[in-house]
Amino acid sequence: MRLPRAPAYKRAVADLAVVCDFDGTATVLDIGDEISRHFCGTDYLALQKKLFLEGKLTTRAIIQSIYTPVRAPEAEVIAFALTAAKIRPGFVELVAAARDRGAPFFLASGGLRQYVEAVLAAHLPADLREHVRIRANLAEFSPEGLRVSYPTDAESRAAGCHVCGSCKRVVVAEARRTGAKYVIGIGDGFADRCLAQFADQTYALEDSYLHGYCREQRMACIPFTELYEAAEAVRSFTPAAERPRER
Secondary structure, three states: OOOOOOHHHOOOOOOEEEEEOOOOOOEOOOHHHHHHHHHHOHHHHHHHHHHHHOOOOOHHHHHHHOOOOOOOOHHHHHHHHHHHOOEOOOHHHHHHHHHHOOOOEEEEEEEEHHHHHHHHHHHOOHHHHHHEEEEEEEEEOOOOOOEEEOOOHHHHHHOOOOOOOOOHHHHHHHHHHOOOOEEEEEEOOHHHHHHHHHOOEEEEEOOOHHHHHHHHOOOOOEEEOOOHHHHHHHHOOOOHHHOOOOO
């Protein structure tokens, strides 16, 4: 169903951009984990998570390791991803709010671009899908196993992050290059720490890793379970130049 545009927000607003995580944020489940569990087994995925928690795998390394044994063809993996994907309530409205006011919307994912694109195509109207700029890793499918490449790896390392592979600080920087002076970041996981550090406002999934990290680091964040509040924040955002001065 096509969501109606909001006439009051048709003008472009360069002051604002949104950078949103995908797995576990835009979706209810982590689709990457579900793919690994389905094609590699629950015990295998649990072992990779354990190695990660013990510091034996970096974020970049675990992104590769959970997929390494996947030998299914791309079409089969994508078909499974579509059955596993449930969009978080409020996500469609969040993208619509960004589109209606001309705010760039970046979907920054440590997952695989192929399934991200397929899920968005299945759940977003075409006009909303066109507004989303996907920044994600790439999968190479083969009978020998799935291999992951990280398109922004060099930029991530140059920016000072040597663990993420596709560091979200790079996407925040890209958002600012569009003219955005204020970036809203939305996430849930370990890889969203950099997003929280470099965005101007953070929404963290309630009781998620990111939520706990923000509390431990005494970083301001807004907990969420649905994304309607974030959508309203985008819709009602006031550029700095138009805000009343504090007295």
